[in-house]
Amino acid sequence: MSAQSTSLNPTLLQTGIKAAYQGSLLYPGFKLGIEHPYKVIEVDKTKKWGTKTILKERYLTANLGYYHHETFHDNLYLLFERQKRRQHLNGWFTEHASGIGYSRTFLGGTTYAVSDQGEVSKKELAGYNYALVSIALGAGYNFAMKEQQPLKIYGKASMLGFFPHNSSIYLRPTIEIGVVYAPQNFWKANPKLKIKQK
Amino acid sequence: MKKYLLLLISFCSLMHCQKEEISIGSNTSEVFYLQNNHAAMPIRVHGNTASKTFMMMIHGGPGGDAIIYRTDYVRQNLESEFAVVYWDQRNSGVSQGGANSSFNQVADFVEDFEKVVVLLKKRYGADISIFVNGHSWGGHLVPAFLQKDNNQYSVKGWIQTAGAHNIPLLNELSWKMQLDKANLEIAANHDVDEWTKIREYCMSIKPPFVAEVSLDLNKNAAKSEGLTEEIPKAKYDNKYFNDQYRENRTPFSLLLLQSLNPVPKTLANEIFKGAQLSDHMDLIVIPTLLLYGKYDYICPAGLGDDIENRIKSAYKKKVVFEKSGHGMMAGADEAAYWDEIKQFMRKFK
Numbered sequence: 125m126s127a128q129s130t131s132l133n134p135t136l137l138q139t140g141i142k143a144a145y146q147g148s149l150l151y152p153g154f155k156l157g158i159e160h161p162y163k164v165i166e167v168d169k170t171k172k173w174g175t176k177t178i179l180k181e182r183y184l185t186a187n188l189g190y191y192h193h194e195t196f197h198d199n200l201y202l203l204f205e206r207q208k209r210r211q212h213l214n215g216w217f218t219e220h221a222s223g224i225g226y227s228r229t230f231l232g233g234t235t236y237a238v239s240d241q242g243e244v245s246k247k248e249l250a251g252y253n254y255a256l257v258s259i260a261l262g263a264g265y266n267f268a269m270k271e272q273q274p275l276k277i278y279g280k281a282s283m284l285g286f287f288p289h290n291s292s293i294y295l296r297p298t299i300e301i302g303v304v305y306a307p308q309n310f311w312k313a314n315p316k317l318k319i320k321q322k
Numbered sequence: 323m324k325k326y327l328l329l330l331i332s333f334c335s336l337m338h339c340q341k342e343e344i345s346i347g348s349n350t351s352e353v354f355y356l357q358n359n360h361a362a363m364p365i366r367v368h369g370n371t372a373s374k375t376f377m378m379m380i381h382g383g384p385g386g387d388a389i390i391y392r393t394d395y396v397r398q399n400l401e402s403e404f405a406v407v408y409w410d411q412r413n414s415g416v417s418q419g420g421a422n423s424s425f426n427q428v429a430d431f432v433e434d435f436e437k438v439v440v441l442l443k444k445r446y447g448a449d450i451s452i453f454v455n456g457h458s459w460g461g462h463l464v465p466a467f468l469q470k471d472n473n474q475y476s477v478k479g480w481i482q483t484a485g486a487h488n489i490p491l492l493n494e495l496s497w498k499m500q501l502d503k504a505n506l507e508i509a510a511n512h513d514v515d516e517w518t519k520i521r522e523y524c525m526s527i528k529p530p531f532v533a534e535v536s537l538d539l540n541k542n543a544a545k546s547e548g549l550t551e552e553i554p555k556a557k558y559d560n561k562y563f564n565d566q567y568r569e570n571r572t573p574f575s576l577l578l579l580q581s582l583n584p585v586p587k588t589l590a591n592e593i594f595k596g597a598q599l600s601d602h603m604d605l606i607v608i609p610t611l612l613l614y615g616k617y618d619y620i621c622p623a624g625l626g627d628d629i630e631n632r633i634k635s636a637y638k639k640k641v642v643f644e645k646s647g648h649g650m651m652a653g654a655d656e657a658a659y660w661d662e663i664k665q666f667m668r669k670f671k
Contacts, residue, residue: 195353195364195571196416231362231418234342235355236444238437244444246342250357252420290361290413291423292583295575 138274139311144302146189153191153199155300159183159207161315169322179211182315185221191298194232199296201227201256201284215269218262219278225256227286254286254294262300274306344445346371350405356441358434360422361412365438366570367446368392368408369401375451375671376442377481377663378407380435382458384593385586387415387577389570390563391457395656404667405446409438411463413585416572423585428466428597435467439476451478451671455663458621458648459590461485465599465629468606479609479670481663484621484648488598488628493531493539495622500524500539500546503619513549520546536594543619547647550617554645554654603632610638611666613659615646637670 139160146155163182168175185205192198205223228251235250264278280300287293345352350371355362366389367376377400381388388408400406410417411431443450454477456464465487468474486492504521508514520542527535547553567574580586610633614623626640641662643655650659 193571193573196573197418229418231355231357233352233354233364235357235362236441237357238440242440244441247357250355250362252362252418254420288421290417290419290580290583291421291585292579294418294579296573297575 138306138308139313140274140276140304140306141310142185142187142302142304144278144280144300146191146298146300146302148191148193148296148298151191151193153189153298155187155189155302157185157187157203158311159185159304160311161313163316164318166317166319167322168319177213179209181209181211181217183207183209185223187223187225196232197229197251198232199227199229199286201225203256203258203284205258205260211266211269213269215265215267217264217266217276217278219260219264219280220262221258221260223256223258223260225258227254227256227284228252229254229286252289254289257285257287259283260300268306274308276304278302278304346446348372348402354445356409356434356438358437359412359425359430361417361419361425361434363412363417363434363438364410364415365441366408367405367442368397369405370403371405371446373404373671374447374449375403375453375667376405376407376446377453377455377667378409378438378442380409380454380456380460380464381411381414382460383414383586384411384431384459384589385414385580385583386459387572387580389415389566389572391651392566392570393558393562393652393656395652395660399657399660400664403664407438407442413583414580416576416580423588426585426589428463428589428593431463432467432470435463436470436473436476439473443476451667453477453479453481453663453667453670455481455483456485457483457651458486459593461621462487462593462597462599465603465606468608469599469602474606474608477608479611479666480606481611481613481666482626482629483613483651483659484615484618485625486593486621487603487625488600489536489594490530490596490598491600491628492621492625493536494529495624496539496543496619497524497527497529497531499619499622500542503546503550507549512551516545516549520549530596533591533595536596537591540594540620544648546619547617550647552645553615553617553647556649556653557656558652600628600632603629604634606633607635609666609670610635611662612638612640613650613662614640614642615648615650615653615655616642616644617646618648618650620648639666 142157144155165180203225205221207221209219211217230251260282262280267273501524504517507517612626645654
């Protein structure tokens with residue numbers, strides 16, 4: 125069965141564009157990206173009162189993130205995630221994601237190098253390149269389920285891990301509040317649809 | 323391609339994060355970085371840079387952080403008169419970096435230290451007076467720095483605060499001190515169970531100590547200090563220090579992870595194998611102030627006698643604070659401790 129047969133969630137036929145305020149608790153930042161659905165499992169559970177349907181949606185996402193932590197660093201990163209969303213028919217959803225990526229930091233102050241001869245030089249755009257891993261948990265509301273609007277709002281808590289940071293790993297908790305908009309003429313998606321009866 | 327590069331450069335200019343600002347004044351507060359051997363170490367300068375007199379706080383650990391020494395007392399009484407430099411060493415505090423575990427020897431820390439001194443003179447003027455105050459592990463790093471080449475002549479004076487310059491001697495003094503104190507406290511019926519454990523442990527070992535025993539002895543020393551009633555309750559609590567970290571925009575998760583980072587621990591294990599700097603202490607001729615706590619089992623006051631007897635400085639003074647353990651700079655002797663430092667700096671700046 126193809127995804128086009130479902131009438132439950134029109135946003136599943138489109139790639140969504142994400143925009144979020146992403147702060148690492150006290151420090152501001154943003155996240156921009158896309159989420160591309162590639163699989164949907166419709167689960168129909170038979171209850172005493174009828175059938176309860178949930179959608180298990182699977183996405184691949186690509187994100188550009190940034191935060192500013194004064195005097196510590198600015199961090200610009202690319203993050204690719206595999207995202208699993210559990211969509212209820214009333215519009216509410218929960219989700220979790222894991223990802224990998226690349227990060228570039230810019231140190232939060234004038235940075236100097238001193239040669240072995242004692243010459244001091246200023247280093248422009250000093251910082252480090254790190255590999256990035258992430259895990260995230262979130263929840264949100266999908267306006268397409270009831271109002272037929274291709275819009276979702278969500279909140280998400282993530283843990284970003286940058287390595288090798290001081291030969292080890294640097295973990296950074298972040299929170300994110302954002303919207304996903306799936307315009308009709310944007311990148312079409314054709315997720316595989318499976319239906320499970322329970 | 324040029325367009326994208328320009329975009330990136332504009333973006334980073336907008337971030338405004340790496341603009342050079344050098345303040346000379348009575349109330350300076352700034353942070354800049356030294357990047358060396360895959361580490362970027364923050365250097366915070368607070369206080370009166372117009373005085374042209376700087377005290378570098380060389381923190382303990384290895385793996386500790388410098389800003390913890392910035393108490394209200396230091397702000398009000400030291401920073402008002404001098405500038406204080408809080409340098410987080412590599413893989414410590416909120417320093418950043420990449421894969422740098424191959425730069426984790428005392429010599430690497432000494433190289434960083436040398437470069438921080440050069441950098442301070444470049445930023446604030448070649449005529450500034452620098453004093454170096456090493457606490458605990460920092461009291462190993464400072465003499466290692468001073469004994470190398472002509473480094474001692476780049477600073478005006480050495481302040482040794484409960485420093486660990488000679489690990490075998492430290493162990494022996496600590497072991498004896500813990501044993502003696504345990505016997506006294508048991509006889510006086512104070513915390514008998516706890517002191518008995520300490521006495522039993524001390525009686526189960528004998529010098530010279532191998533590295534593992536040395537580390538255990540160090541942990542027991544902290545317990546002994548906690549049991550010593552002659553040391554009044556700490557003036558500053560955890561909340562106070564958390565506020566300090568918050569004010570300095572410290573990423574708490576990094577601070578926690580640094581304390582778990584195996585890299586500084588590797589260095590500590592190496593030192594605890596028996597590092598000692600006594601043999602070349604006679605090279606030191608600069609003014610020296612030796613400060614210890616009477617009830618410091620971690621770095622006992624006897625270490626100061628060893629330095630005092632060996633250095634060739636025309637001026638050397640040793641002070642033992644009666645109500646202190648390892649942290650006399652923030653305890654009951656806080657005022658007396660910082661007063662000694664201020665007088666020393668005024669005299670030799």
